Amino acid sequence: xxxxxxxxxxxxxxxxxxxxxxxxxxxxxxxxxxxxxxxxxxxxxxxxxxxxxxxxxxxxxxxxxxxxxxxxxxxxxxxxxxxxxxxxxxxxxxxxxxxxxxxxxxxxxxx
Amino acid sequence: xxxxxxxxxxxxxxxxxxxxxxxxxxxxxxxxxxxxxxxxxxxxxxxxxxxxxxxxxxxxxxxxxxxxxxxxxxxxxxxxxxxxxxxxxxxxxxxxxxxxxxxxxxxx
Numbered sequence: 001x002x003x004x005x006x007x008x009x010x011x012x013x014x015x016x017x018x019x020x021x022x023x024x025x026x027x028x029x030x031x032x033x034x035x036x037x038x039x040x041x042x043x044x045x046x047x048x049x050x051x052x053x054x055x056x057x058x059x060x061x062x063x064x065x066x067x068x069x070x071x072x073x074x075x076x077x078x079x080x081x082x083x084x085x086x087x088x089x090x091x092x093x094x095x096x097x098x099x100x101x102x103x104x105x106x107x108x109x110x111x
Numbered sequence: 112x113x114x115x116x117x118x119x120x121x122x123x124x125x126x127x128x129x130x131x132x133x134x135x136x137x138x139x140x141x142x143x144x145x146x147x148x149x150x151x152x153x154x155x156x157x158x159x160x161x162x163x164x165x166x167x168x169x170x171x172x173x174x175x176x177x178x179x180x181x182x183x184x185x186x187x188x189x190x191x192x193x194x195x196x197x198x199x200x201x202x203x204x205x206x207x208x209x210x211x212x213x214x215x216x217x218x219x
Contacts, residue, residue: 031205042211043155043198050205058206090154098143098202102154 002026006091006103013081013110021076021106023091029101031094032074033058034066036087037105043090049074081110114138117199117210124217128189132213134182134199143202144175146184148195149212155198158184189217 004025013019025032034046045058049068063085065077078085086109092100117134124130136144144161159166161173161182172185182199194217199210 033207040211043209045206048205097160098207099145099157099160100207102156105154 004091004093004101004103006089006106008106009104010107011109013078013108015082015110017081018077018079019081019108020078021089021091021108023074023076023103024072025074025091025093025101026072027093027095027101028071029093029095030071032068033092033094033100034064034074034076035090035092036060037090038087046076046089081108083110086110114203114208115199115201115210117213119211119213121214121216124189124215126189126191126217126219128217129185129187130189130215131186132184132197132199132215134184134210136180136182136199136201136208138201138203138208139177139180141180141201141203141208144173144182145200145202145207146171146173146182147198147200147209149198150195155209158197186215189215191217191219193217 007022030051033048035043044060047066052071055066067075089106091103146158147155148158149155161175165174170187174183196212198212201208
């Protein structure tokens with residue numbers, strides 16, 4: 001049972017490049033989330049999904065897009081990366097008691 | 112006012128000490144409460160849920176006071192391996208609201 005997995009683990013982008021972060025969960029959870037974590041800022045919600053085919057904006061959605069084509073996968077896209085998007089990105093899925101399980105994170109640097 | 116507030120620390124304690132973390136939350140309609148642990152450069156991991164009646168898991172005890180909107184975590188007999196950041200987390204609807212965390216360093 002892998003839980004929540006994320007790919008890639010590390011990435012360096014130049015300003016203006018695009019990329020997609022993949023999150024997968026094998027726990028059959030309906031709800032999935034994307035967060036970013038920056039020093040001194042705590043975890044901030046970017047987008048979330050309450051089920052296959054649905055997405056919604058969180059606290060800091062600008063500059064990101066998401067898709068949930070399959071229940072087990074939640075993709076986060078950066079269409080034109082900016083240095084302000086340098087961060088650690090965590091994906092999570094929600095269990096039956098509202099607890100969330102996190103993936104190992106993606107460390108993204110935009111130069 | 113932030114949704115979830117914690118003392119950032121750091122708390123530096125010797126092995127074997129008892130340490131307590133506190134947290135307050137602003138949304139009185141909050142439904143679920145948790146403590147997460149986050150090690151340096153790792154993902155947050157669920158430490159324990161927090162119930163109104165209080166709950167204990169080994170050396171860890173969590174308490175919830177809904178009237179005061181206050182959550183606590185007590186760690187007894189601290190181990191070196193307890194060194195981490197502890198996140199207070201409150202659920203309201205679809206979302207989890209995270210505190211910024213309290214840093215704990217247990218020293219020999």
